[in-house]
Amino acid sequence: MRNLLKANQREAIAILVLAVLLTLYLTTHPTGANTYVVTIWANQCLILALAAIAQFFAVIVRGIDLSVGAVMALTNCVASYLVIGSGLDMAFGIAAVLAVGVACGLFNGALVVFGRIQPIVATLATASLFTGLALLLRPTPGGRIDYDLADAFTLDVLGIPTALIIAAAVIGLFWVPLRRTGLGLGLYAVGSSEQAAFQSGMPVPVIRLASFAMGGLFAGLAGLYFSFVTTTGDAGIGPNYTLNSIAAVVLGGVALRGGVGTLTGAMAGAFILKTIGSLMFFSGLPPLAQPFIEGLILAGAIAIGGAGVLRVKNRLEVFGK
Amino acid sequence: MNTIRQNLPRIDALFPYVGTVLLILGGSYFFPQILGIEYLAQQLQIAAFLGVLALGATIVILLGHIDLSVPWVLGGAAIISTSLAGSGDPAFIVAAIPMALLFGALVGVINGVGVAILRIPSMVWTLAVNSMLLGVAVLNTGGFNPKGEASVTMTWLATGNLAGFPVAFLVWMTVTGIMALILKRSAFGRYLSAIGYNEKATFLSGVSTPSVIFAAFAIAGLCSALGGIMLAGYANQAYQSMGDPFLLPTIAAVVIGGTSILGGRGSLIGTVGGVLFITLLTSILSVMQISDAWRNIIFGVIIISMLLLQTLRRKGN
Numbered sequence: 001m002r003n004l005l006k007a008n009q010r011e012a013i014a015i016l017v018l019a020v021l022l023t024l025y026l027t028t029h030p031t032g033a034n035t036y037v038v039t040i041w042a043n044q045c046l047i048l049a050l051a052a053i054a055q056f057f058a059v060i061v062r063g064i065d066l067s068v069g070a071v072m073a074l075t076n077c078v079a080s081y082l083v084i085g086s087g088l089d090m091a092f093g094i095a096a097v098l099a100v101g102v103a104c105g106l107f108n109g110a111l112v113v114f115g116r117i118q119p120i121v122a123t124l125a126t127a128s129l130f131t132g133l134a135l136l137l138r139p140t141p142g143g144r145i146d147y148d149l150a151d152a153f154t155l156d157v158l159g160i161p162t163a164l165i166i167a168a169a170v171i172g173l174f175w176v177p178l179r180r181t182g183l184g185l186g187l188y189a190v191g192s193s194e195q196a197a198f199q200s201g202m203p204v205p206v207i208r209l210a211s212f213a214m215g216g217l218f219a220g221l222a223g224l225y226f227s228f229v230t231t232t233g234d235a236g237i238g239p240n241y242t243l244n245s246i247a248a249v250v251l252g253g254v255a256l257r258g259g260v261g262t263l264t265g266a267m268a269g270a271f272i273l274k275t276i277g278s279l280m281f282f283s284g285l286p287p288l289a290q291p292f293i294e295g296l297i298l299a300g301a302i303a304i305g306g307a308g309v310l311r312v313k314n315r316l317e318v319f320g321k
Numbered sequence: 322m323n324t325i326r327q328n329l330p331r332i333d334a335l336f337p338y339v340g341t342v343l344l345i346l347g348g349s350y351f352f353p354q355i356l357g358i359e360y361l362a363q364q365l366q367i368a369a370f371l372g373v374l375a376l377g378a379t380i381v382i383l384l385g386h387i388d389l390s391v392p393w394v395l396g397g398a399a400i401i402s403t404s405l406a407g408s409g410d411p412a413f414i415v416a417a418i419p420m421a422l423l424f425g426a427l428v429g430v431i432n433g434v435g436v437a438i439l440r441i442p443s444m445v446w447t448l449a450v451n452s453m454l455l456g457v458a459v460l461n462t463g464g465f466n467p468k469g470e471a472s473v474t475m476t477w478l479a480t481g482n483l484a485g486f487p488v489a490f491l492v493w494m495t496v497t498g499i500m501a502l503i504l505k506r507s508a509f510g511r512y513l514s515a516i517g518y519n520e521k522a523t524f525l526s527g528v529s530t531p532s533v534i535f536a537a538f539a540i541a542g543l544c545s546a547l548g549g550i551m552l553a554g555y556a557n558q559a560y561q562s563m564g565d566p567f568l569l570p571t572i573a574a575v576v577i578g579g580t581s582i583l584g585g586r587g588s589l590i591g592t593v594g595g596v597l598f599i600t601l602l603t604s605i606l607s608v609m610q611i612s613d614a615w616r617n618i619i620f621g622v623i624i625i626s627m628l629l630l631q632t633l634r635r636k637g638n
Binding site: 289 | 387389435439441442444445446448449450452453454455456457459460463565569572573576581582583612613614615616617618619620621622624625628629632
């Protein structure tokens with residue numbers, strides 16, 4: 001148990017912070033803790049958590065994805081056309097939405113791998129492209145998602161919010177198995193040292209492409225889940241989520257230099273970030289002071305994470321690799 | 322081979338200029354008025370706002386970092402300068418521009434502390450600083466557009482004319498000249514690229530790397546603040562989130578100008594070209610009166626093709 005904690009120290013701290021914040025939130029909430037309150041909270045958190053996972057797959061291979069929000073906006077707009085009608089229509093619609101997400105991710109990946117453009121720059125440009133496509137579909141917010149389907153994903157099952165079940169499923173059924181595969185190992189190898197991974201005979205381009213494709217898939221899932229929560233299509237949701245997804249992965253202990261951190265941590269970071277925001281809302285602080293306090297907490301949390309370097313004995317260690 | 326290597330940045334820097342000329346020629350085919358002096362002078366004036374911001378961004382990117390606090394340093398400087406200038410007190414009016422610049426430099430140093438001392442990735446730290454500045458601005462102005470107006474000097478800086486050139490353009494060129502001198506002639510300029518290439522080696526050579534990082538971020542803050550002052554002079558007011566539309570075009574301009582986002586390699590001349598290219602592209606796209614959607618798509622596609630062309634050319638060498 002102690003070894004397990006030590007190995008996952010960053011995640012353990014993140015989850016502890018989250019537990020404290022959530023307790024605070026539920027005790028300060030005017031109606032107290034009930035399923036409804038927790039469900040609303042979980043839904044908001046899951047959208048950002050899925051976006052953070054998309055960001056995680058870019059960051060873990062030492063990249064950054066500035067198009068996460070744009071892919072969300074595009075998939076959200078696609079969903080507002082296709083996720084409605086008969087059961088079969090909706091199944092195809094969801095498949096199409098996720099395919100759009102994967103295609104966006106692969107396009108980013110191809111620019112990075114074959115075009116040899118730095119990820120941050122490539123995704124900066126594709127974000128504009130994807131936002132444009134989203135605007136083409138929905139110049140003004142509109143469209144509709146099937147209400148029954150949306151309800152099924154955003155309410156609760158036996159008192160447990162569906163969003164939390166989805167979050168657990170993503171970790172248990174996707175991340176844990178993935179981590180044990182060659183691809184899962186490859187992500188960390190490429191992120192830690194691309195050259196070493198290449199010299200050990202790893203298919204670096206394939207791993208990078210796969211990583212971007214998974215990032216696109218999760219950005220698509222985030223867009224889809226956003227559609228379930230809002231039941232409408234809006235091309236303007238992008239910028240906020242892009243920046244917040246970066247803040248979330250860092251809060252969750254994922255290192256921007258690549259190769260360090262887990263998907264669980266990224267999700268925890270997203271939950272923390274959203275909970276801070278919700279906490280502000282009910283805290284009784286003057287509304288005008290809230291953005292400032294929110295920024296202060298974010299900066300403080302990141303600074304505490306960075307304060308470790310002040311204890312480093314050898315000045316050279318702080319420069320990293 | 323060696324001479325080719327040395328000339329690499331210069332060839333990269335030429336790219337956006339070629340692109341700009343092509344844009345003007347291509348655009349004039351559809352809209353002859355683009356070739357008019359009036360239109361081009363107006364573009365130089367508008368380009369100056371983005372241009373001043375991009376100069377600061379170039380310094381930080383040469384260092385291997387990035388400054389995402391541009392929007393609210395710009396917004397904050399605009400709010401400070403307009404509220405001082407709009408107060409009516411002569412002393413305050415005189416202090417408007419210096420105070421706003423001081424604010425920019427101060428935020429720059431705060432950015433530098435997080436990056437150099439706490440070793441927080443600049444992308445995250447400057448983002449957090451930006452959101453704190455947003456918070457302070459909202460707290461101060463109550464969420465409404467701040468009161469105040471631009472002083473005569475600010476308006477002149479943004480919209481005036483001197484010897485047939487827009488003053489804004491001349492300010493941009495002057496700042497470019499000063500910065501180019503600093504980068505070429507001073508030790509600071511060399512340390513900047515050295516840190517961009519390899520911070521550890523630079524530190525081991527006895528350079529006080531934290532002070533270089535402080536200075537670089539302070540310069541970037543100054544540039545953002547200057548951009549804010551000029552923009553406030555142009556609009557005769559400060560408004561909420563006036564800086565947001567400038568963040569990504571700034572980075573795009575720097576990168577199109579051939580500066581490596583990884584740091585170490587790049588030039589101010591390239592950035593100036595990148596700014597001209599992006600300003601003209603945006604302007605021509607809006608002259609064409611196409612929808613917002615297509616404007617975004619064309620913008621994205623053209624930036625991607627410029628970047629691909631650059632990597633293709635490098636492979637060719």
